[in-house]
Amino acid sequence: MKFELKTDNEKFSKSFFNIFGTFFIFAIIIIFSDIALKLGTISRHYQTYYSCKLLVVEKSTSNFKKLLKLSKIKSKQRILEFCKELVK
Numbered sequence: 001m002k003f004e005l006k007t008d009n010e011k012f013s014k015s016f017f018n019i020f021g022t023f024f025i026f027a028i029i030i031i032f033s034d035i036a037l038k039l040g041t042i043s044r045h046y047q048t049y050y051s052c053k054l055l056v057v058e059k060s061t062s063n064f065k066k067l068l069k070l071s072k073i074k075s076k077q078r079i080l081e082f083c084k085e086l087v088k
Helices: 009-057 061-071 076-087
Strands: none
Touching: 009 061, 009 076, 061 076
């Protein structure tokens, strides 16, 4: 007569790996979204700096419009003061 005993170790390991995999995927999504937000901020800062350099050299309306969208400053005088401080 043979006596066999089945254990539930396999069920436990599968559920553990499923939970671990879910947390791992969520962590990767959070990390990538954080990186994307930081790259957007860096890109916006670079665009503002570049537009200010162009504005110091050439005061054209297209440069003012770009800086109006990026910095949300309404007056041209304030934009010029902002660019002078930024380019220094």
